[in-house]
Structure formats: C-alpha cells, structure tokens
Amino acid sequence: xxxxxxxxxxxxxxxxxxxxxxxxxxxxxxxxxxxxxxxxxxxxxxxxxxxxxxxxxxxxxxxxxxxxxxxxxxxxxxxxxxxxxxxxxxxxxxxxxxxxxxxxxxxxxxxxxxx
Amino acid sequence: xxxxxxxxxxxxxxxxxxxxxxxxxxxxxxxxxxxxxxxxxxxxxxxxxxxxxxxxxxxxxxxxxxxxxxxxxxxxxxxxxxxxxxxxxxxxxxxxxxxxxxxxxxxxxxxxxx
Numbered sequence: 001x002x003x004x005x006x007x008x009x010x011x012x013x014x015x016x017x018x019x020x021x022x023x024x025x026x027x028x029x030x031x032x033x034x035x036x037x038x039x040x041x042x043x044x045x046x047x048x049x050x051x052x053x054x055x056x057x058x059x060x061x062x063x064x065x066x067x068x069x070x071x072x073x074x075x076x077x078x079x080x081x082x083x084x085x086x087x088x089x090x091x092x093x094x095x096x097x098x099x100x101x102x103x104x105x106x107x108x109x110x111x112x113x114x115x
Numbered sequence: 116x117x118x119x120x121x122x123x124x125x126x127x128x129x130x131x132x133x134x135x136x137x138x139x140x141x142x143x144x145x146x147x148x149x150x151x152x153x154x155x156x157x158x159x160x161x162x163x164x165x166x167x168x169x170x171x172x173x174x175x176x177x178x179x180x181x182x183x184x185x186x187x188x189x190x191x192x193x194x195x196x197x198x199x200x201x202x203x204x205x206x207x208x209x210x211x212x213x214x215x216x217x218x219x220x221x222x223x224x225x226x227x228x229x
Binding site for chain 1: 157217221
C-alpha cells in the first residue's frame with residue numbers, strides 16, 4: 001500500500017530564512033503524483049506544488065520548490081524567504097495509482113515562523 | 116476563476132440527526148472527492164465521483180453516502196450522526212481521473228455533533 005511519511009511534527013524558522021519540510025513516500029508504482037498542501041487554522045487546504053514521477057525537473061511555484069529525489073523516494077518542500085503568513089500545517093500527499101484521484105496524506109508538519 | 120466551494124462552512128448537529136454537505140467544483144472540473152479530517156485519524160478518504168458515478172470509496176460505514184450531479188456538483192450525507200463524526204469535511208476537485216491534473220480543495224465544512 002502507498003504510504004507518506006512526514007517525520008517532523010513541528011518546525012520553527014525565523015522570518016526571511018529558508019526551511020525544508022521532509023516527505024518520504026512508499027509506492028511500487030512507476031507513475032504517481034506528489035502534492036504539497038498548506039492548511040492554516042481556518043481549515044482550507046491550499047495547493048502549493050505538484051510533482052509528477054516522470055517530471056525530470058524539480059517543480060517550483062514562487063517561493064516553493066520541491067526537492068524530488070526519486071531513487072530515495074523523497075519529495076521535500078523548500079520554502080524560501082519565510083513569511084509570518086507561512087505559519088500553518090503542511091501536508092505531503094500522493095495520488096494513488098490506477099487513474100484514481102484518491103490522495104494518501106502524511107500526518108503533516110506544523111510550521112511556525114518567528115519574527 | 117472561482118475555487119472549490121463548500122457549504123455550509125460551519126454547522127452543529129445533534130446526535131442521531133443527519134447532515135448534507137454540498138460541494139461545487141472548479142468550473143470544468145468533473146472529478147470530485149471527499150475527505151474527513153480529525154485530530155486523531157488525520158485525513159481520510161471518503162469517496163470519489165466522476166460523471167455521476169462513484170469510482171472509489173473509503174473505509175467508512177454505510178451511514179456515509181454521496182452523489183454527484185450532472186453539473187459535477189456533489190453532495191455527501193451522513194445519517195444517524197455520532198459524536199465521532201465531528202470533523203472537518205473537505206471536498207476536492209480535478210479535471211478528470213487519470214490525467215495527472217492538480218487536485219484542488221475547498222475551504223471545508225466544520226461539523227460538530229453534540
């Protein structure tokens with residue numbers, strides 16, 4: 001079964017610094033998709049970045065980049081120049097195989113940005 | 116372009132009642148999925164719909180049901196509510212299954228069962 005592991009329950013970073021949130025995944029499929037979402041306390045799940053397993057380049061979206069290491073089965077999120085508004089829960093997720101749109105989520109990392 | 120819209124945002128129900136939650140996907144998106152999020156269990160998949168057909172269902176009791184309409188809008192229903200059903204219910208939409216498209220979520224519906 002597919003599994004997502006986020007080993008950092010909580011992370012702290014100083015404003016304007018970069019931070020890396022870890023995500024490892026387990027799958028036997030060759031084709032899969034990896035997502036990162038941000039969830040503030042309001043509950044909304046905000047899409048940040050997507051990486052397809054066949055994408056040769058690491059995905060980037062503004063201050064977010066995904067450090068995709070396929071052989072190590074890791075998909076770490078890098079947030080550059082942290083802002084106070086980045087304080088939230090961050091979830092790594094994988095789209096299941098077989099044409100399903102079902103996502104398997106990790107337990108999340110709570111990021112706190114300090115001024 | 117409007118995002119995924121969920122209504123209501125907040126609701127309080129009494130044990131034994133039933134509840135219906137609504138989800139309008141992003142325009143053009145035809146695949147809709149539902150998730151339950153609780154502090155103890157995290158994010159758990161409920162069901163997935165495409166072209167008014169349920170394609171996938173999570174490990175939830177039959178009290179949880181859903182449907183999708185011809186305009187891709189979706190509803191989920193929970194009957195005979197239990198205290199443990201208190202959760203954030205999230206709806207997600209994407210273009211279609213198997214196309215590798217991005218999956219977007221709505222703001223969620225906070226359900227409290229008392």
